[in-house]
Amino acid sequence: MHEDAQRWRPAPVPDRDAGVSFVIPVLNEREYLEHAVRSVLAQQLDVPIEVVLALGPSSDGTDAVARRLADEDERIRLVRNPAAHIPVGLNIAIRAARHPTIVRVDAHSELEPGYTRAALDTLARVQAANVGGVMRADGGTPFQRAVARAYNSRIGLGGGAYHGGTSEGPAESAYLGVMRRDVLDEVGLFDEGIRRGEDWELNLRIRRAGYRVWFDPDLHVTYWPRESWTRLVRQFRATGSWRGELVRRFGRRNGLRFFAPPMLVIAAATSVAVGAAQLLGVVSGRAGVVLSVLHLPVAAYAALIGAVAAGRGGGRGTRDRLWTLAVLPSMHFSWGLGFLQGALRGARGTVDTSRLARNTPLP
Secondary structure, rough: OOOOOOOOEOOOOOOOOEEEEEEEEEOOOOOOHHHHHHHHOOOOOOOOOOEEEEOOOOOOHHHHHHHHHHHHHOOOOEOOOOOOOOHHHHHHHHHHHHEEEEEEOOOOOEEEOOOHHHHHHHHHHHHOOEEEEEEEEEEOOOHHHHHHHHHOOHHHHOOOHHHHHOOOOOOOOOOEEEEHHHHHHHOOOOOOOOOOOOHHHHHHHHHOEEEEEEEEEEEEEEEOOOOHHHHHHHHHHHHHHHHHHHHHHHHHHOOHHHHHHHHHHHEEEEEHOOOOOHHOOOHHHHHHHHHHHHHHHHHHHHHHHHHHHHHHHOOHHHHHHHHHHHHHHHHHHHHHHHHHHHHHHHHOOOOHHOOOOOOOOOO
């Protein structure tokens, strides 16, 4: 956590009875959408609210769920997002919103009943432009629980504040976010050319404009991770690729933790190359002994992953521990490979295909 400047601009604070707009980009979320929307409608608020669903071209029956929900509650509004991409859908929903505070919600997330009220209190207290809290990942299967444990662990995603921080204060970014509409309009909403990491880039512009982005550990959001190994790898490959793109654009504005997975990939590739050379006899004797040092980073990483899987963080049952053993390297290596691609060549329109249902064409 940090603040870019010692002096900051207070964000506007709307009237206490001003309404709140919840915006949710949606694509192929038939199994999750209703839970997300119900958690929004259950928010403990005494001000007007609306829920704006930005519907991408789903192929799994999501639109039927959305229409049913809208028919049941007039506070739910539907807008179209033909481009399917998350930042485009967010901007369409925000432009359609009627209230001065915007709450971003993920279709894979569920808000605690007091989440928005507490966030509004924090926004007003610190006069921030955006406030976010802790992502608490959860799962319903051994695989999904393993992914959730990785999300909640410092080993899994590098220890960002919203993955378990405990100290309130200025932040680099915010998970989802409860945002002031005036500030969003001032800085230009989400960059529609960024497919992943769009929240980080928006918060960078908010901070550059002199406003605060704030982390409040008392705010909690439940997040349901991808439910299969293939979708997880696709998600992390795309996310890593866009982080590499953001490093190309913004350099050291990116935290050091983002460089750990690509360094792991490079270390592993080096270890494999050295090992092959040793097996083939290309290097031997003293040179082979010296080069063996290059195996140490990968050996240390393997030991760390094994310890996490075997310890309390790996789950209780054998299946949970085995999935933890598989999930952590899958996340790290797919993200790291994506990062190297994005840093070297740019993301080039890379999309997160884990959001696509079977037989759904890329937009």
